[in-house]
Amino acid sequence: MYERHPRVRGERRIRAAGRQSPAGDLRERLQRIHSAHSIDDELDRLTATLQLSQRQRSEVKVLLQQHQDRIQALIDGNPHVTDDFLLKQIHSISDDTHRQINALLTDHQLMLVQQMQARMREEGRGRYIDSLRNR
Numbered sequence: 001m002y003e004r005h006p007r008v009r010g011e012r013r014i015r016a017a018g019r020q021s022p023a024g025d026l027r028e029r030l031q032r033i034h035s036a037h038s039i040d041d042e043l044d045r046l047t048a049t050l051q052l053s054q055r056q057r058s059e060v061k062v063l064l065q066q067h068q069d070r071i072q073a074l075i076d077g078n079p080h081v082t083d084d085f086l087l088k089q090i091h092s093i094s095d096d097t098h099r100q101i102n103a104l105l106t107d108h109q110l111m112l113v114q115q116m117q118a119r120m121r122e123e124g125r126g127r128y129i130d131s132l133r134n135r
Helices: 025-033 036-050 056-077 083-103 106-123 126-133
Strands: 013-016 020-021
Touching: 025 083, 036 056, 036 106, 056 083
Parallel strands: none
Antiparallel strands: 013 020
């Protein structure tokens, strides 16, 4: 899911369960991914793709903000855990958020989610698709 970076001389690395990354690198990438800007982008994408109503849009925005807050708390509260631990916890948080969002959708919108999943599967983003499938 995340790219591996070549070793740079003098760079401290964390190695856990076969995953190697520069110390802090994953956390920095997660900070960029889970920003306020990304919430608005994701909300706009979901609104357009799933044809969300204003009520659904408002509820999804709250869920996306909670998602970001939970991930930020995880990152801030666990400075010495492995990348694998962080990723597993983030996937769990994301799975929960996807289930909550799916619970707000109509049958037609759930069909649109399935179409979105098919496109993502073609792009090789299967992990994300699997979590969306859990309603």
